[in-house]
Amino acid sequence: EVQLVQSGAEVKKPGESLKISCKGSGYSFTSHWIGWVRQMPGKGLEWMGIIYPGDSDTRYSPSFQGQVTISVDKSISTAYLQWRSLKASDTAMYYCARHRDGAMVLDYWGQGTLVTVSS
Amino acid sequence: DIVMTQSPDSLAVSLGERATINCKSSQSVLYSSNNKNYLAWYQQKPGQPPKLLIYWASTRESGVPDRFSGSGSGTDFTLTISSLQAEDVAVYYCQQYYNTLGTFGPGTKVDIK
Secondary structure, eight states: OOEEEEOOOEEEOTTOOEEEEEEEESSOGGGSOEEEEEEOTTOOEEEEEEEETTTTEEEEOTTTTTTOEEEEEGGGTEEEEEESSOOGGGOEEEEEEEEOTTSOOEEEEOOOEEEEEOO | OOOEEEEOSEEEEOTTSOEEEEEEESSOOEETTTTEEOEEEEEEOTTSOOEEEEETTTEEOTTOOTTEEEEEETTEEEEEESSOOGGGOEEEEEEEOSSSSOEEOOOEEEEEO
């Protein structure tokens, strides 16, 4: 069974750093792109970026380039989303999701990680 | 960037009635070399992650009830729920994947009238 399990909710202060994780299982982790999607409170879905675990090829949406870092450790089948300096506006639910081979649709999703940034 | 729009923003439909959601892309998502529309639909219920319903504009994901159907080509697409059930209350998003970094529509909220 394909599963993506994300790390737990985080409460941080502005200016702090954070790295959240997404562990894949039940499939060949290195053969499928992993994407990160942001959902701000009460809002829609925003595609942040994607990474190919096989070779760490990473692409960012222009809106998120320079704001976050996406990485992967294929030895433990885990993708990461990282911030160096959080802002209150980073408060959101963050989802990881697997891309289907042959079509860049998101066929399996993690449960989401809620990040709250507040002083 | 390809911009996706959806209409209406929300709709309320009686149980058993038809619900229709429209999605429009700012440029064609039909790839001429394979004649496929790079358009997907997702359902998101409250407190849950999104779920893939339809891809290639009209291919139903495995396990998705056949009351859900997708149609359209080029820049204009439609998601139809032929007979609305209580469990279909959700927000529905279209998404283009013509570009490597796909973009989502703003979502359409479906409720029971």
